[in-house]
Amino acid sequence: xxxxxxxxxxxxxxxxxxxxxDGINLEVQQGEFLSIMGPSGCGKSTLLNIMxxxxxxxxxxxxxxxxxxxxxxxxxxxxxxxxxxxxIFQSYHLINDLKVIDNVELPxxxxxxxRKERYDLSVEALTKVGLKNRIDHFPNQLxxxxxxxxxxxxxxxxxxxxxxxxxxxxxxxSRMGNEIMDxxxxxxxxxxxxxxxxxxxxxxxxxTHRLARLFDGTWVEEKAFQH
Amino acid sequence: MxxxxxxxxxxxxxFDQFILTQFIISSIMIRxxxxxxxxxxxxxxxxxxxxxxxxxxxxxxxxxxxxLFDNMVNPSYPEENRARSLHLMNLKLEDGQxxxxxxxxxxxxxxxxxxxxxxxxxVGMVSKPEKHICLSFVGNNKLKLDLRYANQAFWDIYTFDxxxxxxxxxxxxxxxxxxxxxxxxxxxxxxxxxQSAVGKMINTDYDRFRVIGVVEDVAKSQxxxxxxxxxxxxxxxxxxxxxxxxxxxxxxxxxxxxxxxKKMETEYQALIDRLDIPAPTESWQKNLKxxxxxxxxxxxxxxxxIFWGDQKESAARNLRLLIVxxxxxxxxxxxxxxxxxxxxxxxxxxxxxxxxxxFGATPKxxxxxxxxxxxxxxxxxxLIGLLLAFCILQVxxxxxxxxxxxxxxNYRVFVFGLLLSTFFGVMSGVLPARRMSKLNIVxxxxxxxx
Numbered sequence: 121x122x123x124x125x126x127x128x129x130x131x132x133x134x135x136x137x138x139x140x141x142d143g144i145n146l147e148v149q150q151g152e153f154l155s156i157m158g159p160s161g162c163g164k165s166t167l168l169n170i171m172x173x174x175x176x177x178x179x180x181x182x183x184x185x186x187x188x189x190x191x192x193x194x195x196x197x198x199x200x201x202x203x204x205x206x207x208i209f210q211s212y213h214l215i216n217d218l219k220v221i222d223n224v225e226l227p228x229x230x231x232x233x234x235r236k237e238r239y240d241l242s243v244e245a246l247t248k249v250g251l252k253n254r255i256d257h258f259p260n261q262l263x264x265x266x267x268x269x270x271x272x273x274x275x276x277x278x279x280x281x282x283x284x285x286x287x288x289x290x291x292x293x294s295r296m297g298n299e300i301m302d303x304x305x306x307x308x309x310x311x312x313x314x315x316x317x318x319x320x321x322x323x324x325x326x327x328t329h330r331l332a333r334l335f336d337g338t339w340v341e342e343k344a345f346q347h
Numbered sequence: 348m349x350x351x352x353x354x355x356x357x358x359x360x361x362f363d364q365f366i367l368t369q370f371i372i373s374s375i376m377i378r379x380x381x382x383x384x385x386x387x388x389x390x391x392x393x394x395x396x397x398x399x400x401x402x403x404x405x406x407x408x409x410x411x412x413x414x415l416f417d418n419m420v421n422p423s424y425p426e427e428n429r430a431r432s433l434h435l436m437n438l439k440l441e442d443g444q445x446x447x448x449x450x451x452x453x454x455x456x457x458x459x460x461x462x463x464x465x466x467x468x469x470v471g472m473v474s475k476p477e478k479h480i481c482l483s484f485v486g487n488n489k490l491k492l493d494l495r496y497a498n499q500a501f502w503d504i505y506t507f508d509x510x511x512x513x514x515x516x517x518x519x520x521x522x523x524x525x526x527x528x529x530x531x532x533x534x535x536x537x538x539x540x541x542q543s544a545v546g547k548m549i550n551t552d553y554d555r556f557r558v559i560g561v562v563e564d565v566a567k568s569q570x571x572x573x574x575x576x577x578x579x580x581x582x583x584x585x586x587x588x589x590x591x592x593x594x595x596x597x598x599x600x601x602x603x604x605x606x607x608x609k610k611m612e613t614e615y616q617a618l619i620d621r622l623d624i625p626a627p628t629e630s631w632q633k634n635l636k637x638x639x640x641x642x643x644x645x646x647x648x649x650x651x652x653i654f655w656g657d658q659k660e661s662a663a664r665n666l667r668l669l670i671v672x673x674x675x676x677x678x679x680x681x682x683x684x685x686x687x688x689x690x691x692x693x694x695x696x697x698x699x700x701x702x703x704x705x706f707g708a709t710p711k712x713x714x715x716x717x718x719x720x721x722x723x724x725x726x727x728x729x730l731i732g733l734l735l736a737f738c739i740l741q742v743x744x745x746x747x748x749x750x751x752x753x754x755x756x757n758y759r760v761f762v763f764g765l766l767l768s769t770f771f772g773v774m775s776g777v778l779p780a781r782r783m784s785k786l787n788i789v790x791x792x793x794x795x796x797x
Contacts, residue, residue, distance in 0.1 A: 174705055174788040195709045202707025213702045213792060217386035229379055230707035274706070 121314050122148035122171060122282065127180035129166050129337075140166045141177070142337040150281070151312040153305070155325035158334035164318040165286055167334065171316060172205050172284045173197050185281060202230050206275030208285035212267045214259040220246070220270050221255040227278040245273035249303055265296030272303055276313070283307070285317040289324055301327060380719040387720060391692070395724075398688050402728025405681040406767055407735030409674075414740055414760045416670075418568065425505040425565060425572055431605045432504065433612060434571065435461065435598030440624070451475060453594030454498075454580055454587060460618060461598055466611040471501040471599040472580065476570050478595055481551040485537055492533060493573070494553060496580035496596075502528075504601045505572050510534075512545040512560030519559075520579040527556035528577040534561045554582060571597055591625055678770075685725075685775035693717055693779040700783050701791030710784040717783060721776030722769055729768030733761070 129141040140163045148154050158164050169175035170182060173189060182189045185204055192200065206227075214223050224242040233241075246252050249269035259267055268288060275283055285304065289297030301324050307313050317328065325331045326345065333341040388395045426432075435457070440448040452461070454472065462470045474496040483490040502514035507528075515526050527549060529537070534544045544558045556578055565573045581587065586594055602611045650662035703713060783791075 169789050172705070174792075195711070198704065198707050198709045201705060207705050209792065213698055215699050215702065217383065217390055222382075226703065227706040230709075230712065278706075 121150040121152070121185065122146065122316065123181075123183040124167075124171065125181040125183070127167075127170060127177045127182065129163070129170065129175070130178045139337055141170070144180070144337070144339070146332070146339075148314060148316060150314055151308070152330065153308045153315045153317070153328040155317045155319055155328040155331050156334060157319060157322065157325055157331060158340075162334045163337040164334055168284050168286050168316065168318050172207060173201050174207075198230070202227055202278065204280050204282055206278065206280040206283045208268070208271050208275050208283065208288045210287040210290040212259070212264075212271045212291075214267055214270055214274075216259050218258075219255065220251065220257050220259065220262070223259065223270055224273045224277050226274060231278070241277050242273070245277040246270075248276065248307075249273045263296070264292050265299055268292060268296070268300050269303065272300070272307075276307060276311075281314060283313050283315045285315065287318055287320060289319065289321060297321065297324065377719065380716050381723065383716070384720040384723045387692075387696075388724065394688070394692060398685070398692075398724060399728045399731065401681055401684060401688070402725050402768075402771060403731035403735055405677070406725075406729045406732030406764060406771070407739065409677060409767060410732060410736035410760055410764050411739045411743070412677075413763045414736065414757075415743070417757065417760055417763075418566070423566075423569075424563065425507040426569060427506045428504055428601055431602045431608055433600045433602075433608060433615070435600060435615075438593050440593065448593060450593040450595070452596050452598050453589050453591055454596060455590055456592040456594070457498075457596060457598045460622070461600065461615070464600070464611070464614050464618060466602055466607055466614050467600040468603040469500040469503045469599075469601045471498060471504045471601070472596045473497040473501050473571060473574075473577075473599070474580065474583070475595050475597060476573055479553070481553040481576070483537065483549065483551045488536075490533070490536055492551060492575040494551070494576045494578065495574035496583045497577050498580055501577075501599070504599055507565075507572075508563040510561045510563060511543060512558070514560055515577075515579055520581050523581040524579060525554050525556045525582055526559045526579065528560040528562055529558055530562055530564050530575050532564050533575040534558075549576070551576070553584075554578075571599065678767075682771060682774050685771060686778055689721060689775050690779040690782075693783050697783070697786065697791045697794050700786055701788050701793075704786075704788045704791065713784040714777075714780045717780030718773060718776040721780075722772030725768045725772035725775070726765075728771075729764050732768075733764055736760075736764075 124144050124146040127141055127144040127146075128139070131138040131140060144167060146167075156164050156167065166175065170177050171184075173182070173184075173192075184200070187200075189197070189200070215226070218226075221239070221242050224245055225238045228238040228241060243252060243255065246255060249272050251266060251269050251273065254262065254266065254270075259270065262270065268291075272288075275285075283304075288304070289300050292300060304315055304317070305327060308315050315328075317324070319325050327347075329345060329347075331341075331343045331345070332339060436451055437449050438452055438456075452472070457470060457472045461467075464470070474494075476495070477493060479494040479496070481492050481494045483492055499515065499517045499520050507514070510531060512528070514528055515524070518524075519526050529544065529549065533549075534542070537549055538544045538547060544561050547558050549556050549558055556576070567573050580596070600611055600615065602608050650666035700713060704710075708716075
């Protein structure tokens, strides 16, 4: 499903060369829920960005759903992300000017789809995250947990096979964090969506199938859990 | 069935489907752009107000200039045939030592030479404006009337609207009949508002004329056709017997078709080249070396009036240059300002750009989104500008120079305004939108615009 082979990421300025990822190999199976932990600045987000095709590796290969993503144009990358990947960010990144329903249908705007189809799919996604009754609200009328649920609805509305979540519970208290985690677990279990989640919270990571620890751009530990 | 046609049919169908799909996608997109634009504009009301204020003011003023220019350049009442006409003005005699004499033409020159040309369909003449101001009294009120002497062809060339009566005929001219066509304004002042005037007499300190027609008023800015009182040139007190060329009449040569104008000009120049020039005075007779006379196109006559003394070509060139520079300067400053305003408005939304890109928006889609937003903004600004221009023009119209001019927003000015707004929208949107659409997604999400 997701395969990273010898992925390197080096940030270069005129004077310094910073190695963010150093020869990362990773295999994520279909339907797996992987969590990635590590101290700040260890390259977790960079890794997730490369997996999500938001950033390019300096070296190495990214293989998603069997396609080797090399030499793709911006347009092809955009299309691939649109069809296959859903993103959840720590700070939600909702568009405040748009209603909940409009935020959720955003990925569908870039598909060939009628208004009705988009509406129906968005309502379905919002139902899954328990916010069907909030479709006409604006993001700033919602709590943090609700906003993240809207962001999850947006991530799943296009029925992607992969969901990449960058500290989805990082801005939430533990009760809301658990709610979000429950939604993600359910999504993984019931729909078989592959999820890769970066987190700082070990208790969240323990609920996933596998935990990988990153330190200074390389793997230092890997644990699988039986639930 | 023709072999292979089945395949072609299939291709056509899929092509149709492709077009249909593209159409659906575009219409979905456009609707969403408009929806979003509306929200974005409402988000920062002060900002929107400043943007709109700048755009409306600029577009408003440009529309006023356009309307004035349009009024000068484009055929308007009663000079609808200006495109196929040449004005005969500024005839010039030189002694070869620096002295020169410039004036318009005499009836002799126009009748005996210019009228003999083959290309013109009609050769009209009319005395200069403000050359014959005659006085007339209504009760205790003194009326100053701008009297214009004209020939019969003048009425054929210009499309005056007659409220009553008609123009004078060739027989009136031949018989030196004291008949007059008066303007509506003169009628209202002399005979009373909306009173019938045809058949009545109008007394002036020049002569006593019988009114035979009343025409709609002409703007004072139209120097050839403006006038309060038009009478046959044969009733003029002097100048008719002159066998000189330089006099006080503007000649108008009208070709049957616009494409004949050049030919008409060539024929006229050939005439000038072979003429034996009578000198206006004895001393000139001795010195006379060169006679030049030019026919002027509309642009040239405007230019000559502005750059007095220049050659017609260079005057027209200067005028064009001046217009282009003025428009560019006028457009450049607000456009730069708008680029700046838009840049900050768009850059504020870097996180939105990041999200949209992450979820599948291509750089092109985003660029179109921002440009559409900008065009909508400038179109709203253009609309306000249009209203503004309309109000300003109402005020300008009451100024004396443009008296009677109909300076409204016609379709030409409207289309100009529309193009102008779109131009602004595109110009001020492209740069920031381009930069934004090329933004690295991770940076955009983090609010970095580098």
